[in-house]
Amino acid sequence: MQDFKMLIGGDERAAVGGEWIESVNPYTGKAWARVPRGQAEDAAAAVEAAAAALENPAWKNLTASQRGALLRKAGDLILANAERLADLEVQDNGKLKAEMLGQMRYLPEHYYYYGGLADKIEGAVIPSDKAGMFAHTVYEPLGVVVAITPWNSPLLLTTWKLAPALAAGNTVVVKPSEHASVSMVEFAKLFLEAGFPAGVVNVVTGFGAECGATLVEHPKVAKVAFTGGDGGGRAVYQAAAKNLKHVTLELGGKSPNIVCEDADIEQAVKGAVSGIFAATGQTCMAGSRLLVHEARHDEFVEALRDFVAAAKLGNPMDRETKIGPIANLSQYEKVLDYIDIAKGEGALVAYGGKAYHGAGCENGWFVEPTVLTEVSNTMRVAREEIFGPVLSVIRFKDDEEAIAIANDTPYGLAAGVWTKDLVRAFRYTKELKAGTIWVNAYRVVSYAVPFGGFKQSGIGRENGQEMIKEYLQTKSVFINLDKEVPNPFVLR
Known part of the structure; x- marks a missing residue:
C-alpha cells in the first residue's frame, strides 16, 4: 500500500x-x-x-x-x-x-x-x-x-x-x-x-x-x-x-456510429469496435449506438461478433490484452444492470451479456463485450449513457431515417459515418447534430482540433x-x- x-x-x-x-x-x-x-x-x-x-x-x-x-x-x-x-x-x-x-x-x-x-x-x-x-x-x-x-x-x-x-x-x-x-x-x-x-x-x-x-x-x-x-x-x-x-x-454522450449501405464492412467493423469496446466503452465519445442499414445488418453483426470474439480480455498491463476491466465496482454493477434492463426491454444479446471471470480475470471487474440487437431508439439502453462495453445495434432503411435516429437524443458529443460516397458523407456531416463527426474513422482527437x-x-x-x-x-x-x-x- x-x-x-x-x-x-x-x-x-x-x-x-x-x-x-x-x-x-x-x-x-x-x-x-x-x-x-x-x-x-x-x-x-x-x-x-x-x-x-x-x-x-x-x-x-x-x-x-x-x-x-x-x-x-x-x-x-x-x-x-x-x-x-x-x-x-x-x-x-x-x-x-x-x-x-x-x-x-x-x-x-x-x-x-x-x-x-x-x-x-x-x-x-x-x-x-x-x-x-x-x-x-x-x-x-x-x-x-x-x-x-x-x-x-x-x-x-x-x-x-x-x-x-x-x-x-x-x-x-x-x-x-x-x-x-x-x-x-x-x-x-x-x-x-x-x-x-x-x-x-x-x-x-x-x-x-x-x-x-x-x-x-x-x-x-x-x-x-x-x-x-x-x-x-x-x-x-x-x-x-x-x-x-x-x-x-x-x-456525456450517446453517440451514433452509422454504417451506410455502401460502407466497407471490414473497416466499419473496426470502427464499431473502436467506438465502443476500446477503453472498455468507458469514454464520453463512445459510439454506443450502432446504426446499420437494414440491407447490411445481419452481415455486419456476424462480422462484428467474430471480431469481438477474438479480442482477449485480461491483464491491462499485457500487450496482448484488448479489453480490460471496468474501472470501479459501482460502474461494473451499473453496466451489468443495464444489460438486464436491455433484455427486459426486448433487446437480444448477439454476443456477451454477462460478467466475465475467465482465466486470469477471476478477481477483476470484467464484463464481456456485449452486442445487443433488435434495439429501438426508445429503449433506455439507446437513450442513457452506460459508460461500458455495451453496444446497441439499431436498423435503419435510408439516410433520412438514419439522420433522424442519430439526432433523436438529448446528447450531441460525437458521431461516426461509414460510407464510400463523398456526397453522402458531406450530407451527414452537415445534418448530424454533434460537436465532432468522424467519416470512415472513430475516436480520433488532436490538441489542434476543438472538442466539445x-x-x-x-x-x-x-x-x-x-x-x-x-x-x-x-x-x-x-x-x-x-x-x-x-x-x-x-x-x-
Whole structure:
C-alpha cells in the first residue's frame, strides 16, 4: 500500500481530517494505494494558494514567452516520465497499458502547442468612430481555474484544461476523481520540477460533496472546467452560477456510429469496435449506438461478433490484452444492470451479456463485450449513457431515417459515418447534430482540433487555438487624445 498526498502551494499534504481513500486496482480487486480524503478546509487552502500564486511576481510578472518556455519544459518532463505515469493510471483505472502509454507520450504535444501559443495571444487596435479617441483591446487571464476531471483518462482530460489555462496565465486547482487520483498527484509534481512557482498547479483529492463543492463555490475561483456525467455537470453549472463563474462542461454522450449501405464492412467493423469496446466503452465519445442499414445488418453483426470474439480480455498491463476491466465496482454493477434492463426491454444479446471471470480475470471487474440487437431508439439502453462495453445495434432503411435516429437524443458529443460516397458523407456531416463527426474513422482527437458537445453534451470547447480564449477575458481600453473633454453630461 502506497500513500500519495495532495499538492497545495507546492507542499505535499495529507487531509486536515487525517482520513484516506483507498484506490482499488480493477484488475486484481485489491487496494494498492491511498490518497487523502480532502475536506472543505483542504479545498479552500488550495484555492487560497492558487490565488496567492496568481499575484506572486514570480508568476504574474513572467512574460508570455517565459510561460511558454515553462510549458515546453513540462512537456519534456512528462515525456521522460511517460512509462511511470502510464503504469499508475493502469493500476488506478484498469485501462490498457498500450493506450495509457500512448496517451502519456502524446500529452507533451499539448504543452508544446500551447507553449508556442502563449505569446501569440494578441489584442487589437480598433479604428474608433470617436474623433480623438484611441481604442485597443488586451487579453488577460481569468484568475484561479478549477479543473474537475473523471476517472477514465485523468491526465489527458486534465491536460485539455491545464495546458491552455497555464498558457493564458491562470493558476489552477485540479480535483481528480476519487476513483483515480494517484497519477494526477504525481503528474502535478512535474510542474514544480519544470520551474512553475509553488501554487500555480495544485491538486486536491477527495469526494465531490466533501471538497469539490467548496472548489466550485469559492468566491476566489473565476472558472470551473468540468469533464464528467451530465448529472454532475448540471450540479457544477448551478453551483458556479451563484457567483457567475465562467464554466466549460464536457459531458456525456450517446453517440451514433452509422454504417451506410455502401460502407466497407471490414473497416466499419473496426470502427464499431473502436467506438465502443476500446477503453472498455468507458469514454464520453463512445459510439454506443450502432446504426446499420437494414440491407447490411445481419452481415455486419456476424462480422462484428467474430471480431469481438477474438479480442482477449485480461491483464491491462499485457500487450496482448484488448479489453480490460471496468474501472470501479459501482460502474461494473451499473453496466451489468443495464444489460438486464436491455433484455427486459426486448433487446437480444448477439454476443456477451454477462460478467466475465475467465482465466486470469477471476478477481477483476470484467464484463464481456456485449452486442445487443433488435434495439429501438426508445429503449433506455439507446437513450442513457452506460459508460461500458455495451453496444446497441439499431436498423435503419435510408439516410433520412438514419439522420433522424442519430439526432433523436438529448446528447450531441460525437458521431461516426461509414460510407464510400463523398456526397453522402458531406450530407451527414452537415445534418448530424454533434460537436465532432468522424467519416470512415472513430475516436480520433488532436490538441489542434476543438472538442466539445452540442445539446446536453456540454458547453464550450477544449483543444485548438480559439479555445484558449475560454481562459482569458477581454479588456477594452479608450485613450482620449484630445486636450478638451466635451460635455460630461452626454454619452460620447
